[in-house]
Amino acid sequence: MKILSHPQLPIYLLLAFCLLLCGIWISFLLYGINITQPSTVNWSNSLIHTMTNFQIFQTIFIKNLIATFLIISLGVIGFRLIPALCIMYNGYLIGNMISDLNYNFTVMFAMIFPHGYIEFPLLLFVGACSFIIIQELHETGLNAYTLLTRHKNPKVRYILKNYLIYPYIVIIIPGLVIAAIIEATFTVWNLKILIGG
16 A cells, blocks of 8 residues: 555654644643542443443444544645644543543553554554645645646546545554444443443
């Protein structure tokens, strides 16, 4: 797959990782670190407590599918700021969840890491794809308007096929399915044991 051999992929993966960490750091700055406060997560009042595993899978998969598609497709517009803000916002949500869990490492591991091993690298990959699309489209000299009106341009078709469509279908969607399955089964099972319900 062309995206995996792109020379800028490692740099953009690192950039996406830094943006994710920046979002987490902003969340910590806003909420502070106070491990003396009890956790604000109430499992018994959670919607997940009343949902079936398939409903949890469906909700998580659709939410992540939309989020990743927005991040990667917004690269077509040509503004790096939009996907960068989306990645930072995801980092912010992670930091917020860690704060809500009161930095309880056992519960954090149960809630985040089982599916996070797949979901976080996918998020970084999506960000890198978006940045690569932006870079490659800038090199064509086309702006968003001409891109939409000249979509039959062979260079544009090459970029969209190899850096948006193929990665999304071959890597991102299968990865999101696996992550959602793990989150809807193993993560929920961990939480039921650790938190109760």
